[in-house]
Amino acid sequence: xxxxxxSAWIMSVALVLAGGFYAWxxxxxxxxxxxxxxxxxxGLAIAVIIIIAFAIFGHAxxxxxxxxxxxxxxxxxxxxxxxxxxxxxxxxLGALSMSGLFHFAFLGNGNLLFxxxxxxxxxxxxxxxxxxxxxxxxxx
Amino acid sequence: MAKRPPIxxxxxxxxxxxxxxxxxxxxxxxGVTRQTIIAIEQGKYSPSLESAFRIARVFGVGLEDVFGWxxx
Numbered sequence: 001x002x003x004x005x006x007s008a009w010i011m012s013v014a015l016v017l018a019g020g021f022y023a024w025x026x027x028x029x030x031x032x033x034x035x036x037x038x039x040x041x042x043g044l045a046i047a048v049i050i051i052i053a054f055a056i057f058g059h060a061x062x063x064x065x066x067x068x069x070x071x072x073x074x075x076x077x078x079x080x081x082x083x084x085x086x087x088x089x090x091x092x093l094g095a096l097s098m099s100g101l102f103h104f105a106f107l108g109n110g111n112l113l114f115x116x117x118x119x120x121x122x123x124x125x126x127x128x129x130x131x132x133x134x135x136x137x138x139x140x
Numbered sequence: 141m142a143k144r145p146p147i148x149x150x151x152x153x154x155x156x157x158x159x160x161x162x163x164x165x166x167x168x169x170x171g172v173t174r175q176t177i178i179a180i181e182q183g184k185y186s187p188s189l190e191s192a193f194r195i196a197r198v199f200g201v202g203l204e205d206v207f208g209w210x211x212x
Contacts, residue, residue, distance in 0.1 A: 002175045075172040076188050077179060136175075139144055139184030 001136075003062060003069045004078055008132040010058030015129065017054065018047040019122040026115055036111045044118070081135040089128030096120030145186040146210040152181045154199045154206065170194045 025043035030036060063070035074082075100116025103109070155161045163177045170177070170191055179185035180195075187195065196203045 002173060069173075072173050075176050076191060077172065077176040077185050139179065139182075 002078065003066065003072065004074075004081070005133055005136040006062040007059060008129040008136075010062065011051075011055060012126060012129040012133070014051045014054035014058065015122060015126045018050040019119075019126070021050060022047040022118065022122075036109055036115070038111050039114045077140065081132055081140050084135055084140060085128045085131035088131050089124050092127045093120055093124035096123060144183055147186045148183065148208045148210055149180060149206055150208075151177070151195060151206060154201070158199060166195070166198060169198050 022040070022043050025040050025046075026037060029040060059070075097117060097120045100113055100120055103116060104113040151166075155163070155166055163181075164174045167174045167177045170187075171194070172187075172191060176185060176187075180187055192203060192207060196206045199206065
């Protein structure tokens with residue numbers, strides 16, 4: 001497994017944990033208030049800290065496991081995998097962002113727009129990491 | 141998505157014929173990672189034209205002695 005694939009696994013887990021935590025915090029606030037809650041800045045800050053901590057710890061462990069692999073520069077296959085996964089991840093971001101903007105256009109709910117765009121960013125990045133793993137495993 | 145390329149190769153055979161050259165050694169000569177050599181041998185990745193030429197030159201053979209089209 002290349003270091004880049006390990007990195008994609010680490011970041012996927014970090015995003016699922018952080019995104020899951022933030023989504024859970026918003027759903028709890030939603031149930032209590034009965035309306036779409038405003039941006040949960042504290043929840044978002046905790047989610048960002050989870051991602052940063054997981055990324056640093058995970059990459060440090062992966063690099064210690066195989067330092068030469070971690071230092072290896074990107075080759076042509078890595079660049080192709082990153083490009084293809086990034087391209088499709090960008091499409092996911094565009095589609096989900098448009099969905100959030102349409103909700104805002106028709107419902108005029110800025111809080112819902114905020115949560116939609118956070119979800120779009122998280123899910124598109126997750127899609128990019130999952131596709132990176134897929135291309136490394138199944139071929140590109 | 142991620143369709144297997146219809147290109148076959150004899151990289152593993154040629155490596156073994158060249159005194160059991162390791163995947164790492166070949167990767168170093170070509171300028172790619174060992175994982176990319178593994179992916180090429182498994183038919184999961186078709187190298188660029190430049191890398192294909194580099195592989196052929198390492199083994200001292202022509203391009204068509206290394207790579208072929210599936211079914212040919």
